[in-house]
Amino acid sequence: MKSIEQIAAELQGYDPKALPADTVNAFLAELVEPVTDVERLPLMQALGRVLAEDIVSPISVPPHDNSAMDGFAFRGTQLAPGQPLTLRVVGTALAGAAWRGEVGPGECVKIMTGAVMPEGLDTVVPQEFARVDGDAVEIPANVVRLGDNRRHLGEDLMAGQAALQKGELLAPAALGLVASLGIESVHVLRRVRVAYFSTGDEILSLGEAPREGAVYDSNRYTVFGLLTRLGCEVIDLGVVPDDPAQLEAAFRQAAARADAVITSGGVSVGEADHTKAMMRQLGDVVFWRIAMRPGRPMAVGRIPRSRLTNGAAAELSISAKSASGPTADCAASYPKDSNAVLFGLPGNPVAVMVTFLAFVRPALLRLMGARPQPTVYLRAASAEPIRKKPGRTEYQRGIVARDADGRLTVRTTGNQGSGVLSSMVQANGLIVLGHAQGNVAAGDLVEVMMFDGAI
Numbered sequence: 001m002k003s004i005e006q007i008a009a010e011l012q013g014y015d016p017k018a019l020p021a022d023t024v025n026a027f028l029a030e031l032v033e034p035v036t037d038v039e040r041l042p043l044m045q046a047l048g049r050v051l052a053e054d055i056v057s058p059i060s061v062p063p064h065d066n067s068a069m070d071g072f073a074f075r076g077t078q079l080a081p082g083q084p085l086t087l088r089v090v091g092t093a094l095a096g097a098a099w100r101g102e103v104g105p106g107e108c109v110k111i112m113t114g115a116v117m118p119e120g121l122d123t124v125v126p127q128e129f130a131r132v133d134g135d136a137v138e139i140p141a142n143v144v145r146l147g148d149n150r151r152h153l154g155e156d157l158m159a160g161q162a163a164l165q166k167g168e169l170l171a172p173a174a175l176g177l178v179a180s181l182g183i184e185s186v187h188v189l190r191r192v193r194v195a196y197f198s199t200g201d202e203i204l205s206l207g208e209a210p211r212e213g214a215v216y217d218s219n220r221y222t223v224f225g226l227l228t229r230l231g232c233e234v235i236d237l238g239v240v241p242d243d244p245a246q247l248e249a250a251f252r253q254a255a256a257r258a259d260a261v262i263t264s265g266g267v268s269v270g271e272a273d274h275t276k277a278m279m280r281q282l283g284d285v286v287f288w289r290i291a292m293r294p295g296r297p298m299a300v301g302r303i304p305r306s307r308l309t310n311g312a313a314a315e316l317s318i319s320a321k322s323a324s325g326p327t328a329d330c331a332a333s334y335p336k337d338s339n340a341v342l343f344g345l346p347g348n349p350v351a352v353m354v355t356f357l358a359f360v361r362p363a364l365l366r367l368m369g370a371r372p373q374p375t376v377y378l379r380a381a382s383a384e385p386i387r388k389k390p391g392r393t394e395y396q397r398g399i400v401a402r403d404a405d406g407r408l409t410v411r412t413t414g415n416q417g418s419g420v421l422s423s424m425v426q427a428n429g430l431i432v433l434g435h436a437q438g439n440v441a442a443g444d445l446v447e448v449m450m451f452d453g454a455i
């Protein structure tokens with residue numbers, strides 16, 4: 001396994017004091033190893049999990065040629081351009097059972113959507129187009145062509161064809177596809193466990209009385225939400241004051257129980273920051289100033305579990321309440337020579353969310369074993385000028401909407417301070433102004449990372 005220094009050294013233009021945002025993801029991709037433990041789950045429980053096997057279709061879907069419409073099935077070779085066609089109905093094919101019988105020239109079968117196409121028939125006229133008079137059906141000229149409204153055997157998947165690949169994050173469509181193959185359970189990778197705590201003497205837990213200089217802990221809730229939406233098991237270690245013994249206990253407990261540890265606060269240059277010192281002591285960590293806004297300071301690295309066994313850990317005096325039910329409390333047993341990945345996020349509430357979306361989320365997806373997926377950006381016209389300095393990536397909270405001409409436009413949600421969560425709540429995406437980009441004029445196209453269920 002490469003050391004943190006090696007990974008950093010191999011990155012082009014690596015500068016911990018002004019790191020381009022894109023480089024961070026390349027670094028994290030090297031740092032994070034996917035989990036490998038596999039379990040078999042009934043399909044419904046596998047939603048949001050990562051597939052640990054390739055799925056080859058055991059059957060063809062659909063299993064037979066069938067009708068895409070309620071109407072009349074017939075041989076399409078009888079159609080002549082510009083000519084109506086009159087046929088006689090000789091039977092009815094319902095979905096769920098094959099209709100058997102002879103259909104000769106000039107004949108048709110009344111057929112329902114999904115019903116097996118009777119032998120030799122290849123075309124269906126929807127009933128709305130047909131003029132029915134007793135058992136006679138007239139198909140007006142030019143309403144159907146040969147082969148219309150017939151669904152072919154295996155047009156979704158043929159038996160033996162690859163249906164899904166290992167690494168697929170099982171979304172509703174994938175669950176449906178697996179079910180369509182008659183498969184009841186799948187092998188998936190285990191859920192990733194992520195421990196989180198907020199740091200800082202000024203941070204109040206909910207339920208505590210307000211006091212001068214203190215603020216309520218919001219990061220614990222945003223991170224809990226982001227992790228839960230991602231499908232991680234959250235080990236919630238609450239708020240840890242800026243006290244070396246308590247921080248040490250929290251880091252030890254977190255790294256012993258989780259694949260990844262996320263903290264917020266204490267990674268900047270402030271004075272009372274024991275968080276950085278403890279990360280240095282227990283982990284192999286780099287402290288970055290990323291060329292971005294918000295989210296400039298960030299620490300990442302590994303906490304080697306071998307280091308956790310030495311020395312008596314102080315008791316964690318905070319209550320380590322589980323945020324995601326009983327499973328989060330199961331003590332995980334990791335090999336002693338393994339590592340927990342560490343993400344030390346900045347304290348400012350919006351910086352936490354932005355660094356999570358930009359860096360932590362892709363890294364956790366990798367940890368979960370999911371295939372890398374490029375972030376999809378939507379391009380929208382900026383409704384206003386935006387000031388932007390080249391040389392850093394800026395993430396502005398935005399609302400994408402359609403204007404009267406049907407064009408996608410985006411406007412910022414007001415106060416962009418990195419502690420202002422209300423403008424994050426109003427936003428439906430982040431306007432991402434790239435490293436080299438300068439000022440934006442009203443009407444310029446900008447890229448927007450849509451929240452799309454992540455937030």
Ligand SMILES: Nc1nc2c(c(=O)[nH]1)N[C@H]1C(S)=C(S)[C@@H](COP(=O)(O)OP(=O)(O)OC[C@H]3O[C@@H](n4cnc5c(N)ncnc54)[C@H](O)[C@@H]3O)O[C@H]1N2
Nearest residue numbers: 198200216217218219220265266267268296346347348351
């Ligand atoms: N001289 C400098 N000062 C600061 C710099 C810098 O480069 N030079 N960077 C600024 C930036 S950008 C950020 S972001 C912050 C990050 O500082 P820390 O990670 O050390 O975070 P704290 O100082 O602990 O907190 C910052 C801010 O966020 C509030 N906070 C912290 N945790 C929570 C929480 N769980 N819930 C709600 N709010 C929280 C905290 O009260 C502070 O207001 O540093 C800047 N300063």
Ligand code: MOO
Nearest residue numbers: 294295296351418
């Ligand atoms: O960039 Mo800091 O991370 O603004 O809040």
